Amino acid sequence: MDCIPALSTRDAWLGHCVADIGRPGFHARLLQGIHSVLGADHFSHLSYDHQGRIRHAAASSVCDQRLIDSTTDIYVKHLYQRDPNYPLVRNNAPEATGQGPDLRLLRMSPTSIGDTEYRRVLFDEPGFTGKISLLGQWDDRSCYLNFYFSRVPLNMGRASTLLGQYGSTLMGLACRHDELAFPEDEEEAVAGHDAWSTLSPRERSTAELLMDGCTAKEIGRTMDLSPATIVTYKERIFAKLGVGSLREFLALGRPG
Missing domain, CATH: 3.30.450.80 (Transcription factor LuxR-like, autoinducer-binding domain)
Structure with missing residues (x-):
């Protein structure tokens, strides 16, 4: 039994x-x-x-x-x-x-x-x-x-x-x-003239790694997050910066 x-x-x-x-x-x-x-x-x-x-x-x-x-x-x-x-x-x-x-x-x-x-x-x-x-x-x-x-x-x-x-x-x-x-995420982003200032700390870290040419899986390993979470960050970054593709994002260059 x-x-x-x-x-x-x-x-x-x-x-x-x-x-x-x-x-x-x-x-x-x-x-x-x-x-x-x-x-x-x-x-x-x-x-x-x-x-x-x-x-x-x-x-x-x-x-x-x-x-x-x-x-x-x-x-x-x-x-x-x-x-x-x-x-x-x-x-x-x-x-x-x-x-x-x-x-x-x-x-x-x-x-x-x-x-x-x-x-x-x-x-x-x-x-x-x-x-x-x-x-x-x-x-x-x-x-x-x-x-x-x-x-x-x-x-x-x-x-x-x-x-x-x-x-x-x-x-x-x-x-x-x-x-x-x-x-x-418990803090509201403060909007400013520079769209980069609207990114949360994790979104900004993700954006910097994207600028370095890292993939979602590579960024996930670096930040101890799942690739799916990195994808959501990427979509939010693109929306805040007003770009529709990775090519457009990379063309922006790093903020001064």
Whole structure:
């Protein structure tokens, strides 16, 4: 007969998550725990501003880190607005609701997705058979946690129930991690005549490394951030500087 671990042993990973809040290994630690509880193989953590734009993105996998990084990069660059749950993300924003909404648990399978390109790129090709998501609001941002399965769970309903039990704790941990990992986001950028002055410290560091010819993966390694997060910084830098491509950005040259 299978032995059922004591609650204190089964949930010990939560304590490790708390210890890793604000550190690069946080998402891997969180996924390890969820993998042990309900078998999720991959995880992405997305943070959106009140206009529905991605502020930060991170991902982790117990199977293939390069796969989840690549999939998350594609999502951030091209497809996040085509996510079937995106209208809920937008409606979840503080300015849309006027108050913090309840935590939502959302299930998605490839057969439920009508957008064939989205399904092919983000489910079929990476081999994901489904995902369970948590969506909540924390201060001025929407937080979207996605747990992907590369095999069909024995009981998706049971997996959803278990994740729902951990939901509030996971959302609190993830959002607190954002606050500690990206403290400059708590400060509003001061606009000036020089567009470079509107960049946050991390955006400026990213911009300088882009000027040096570094790729998103190289910058991520240097700054201890995921490539997907660097992509979000790059998009925000381009928007603030009023350029539409890397070529245009490089043509600006470094600020005097």
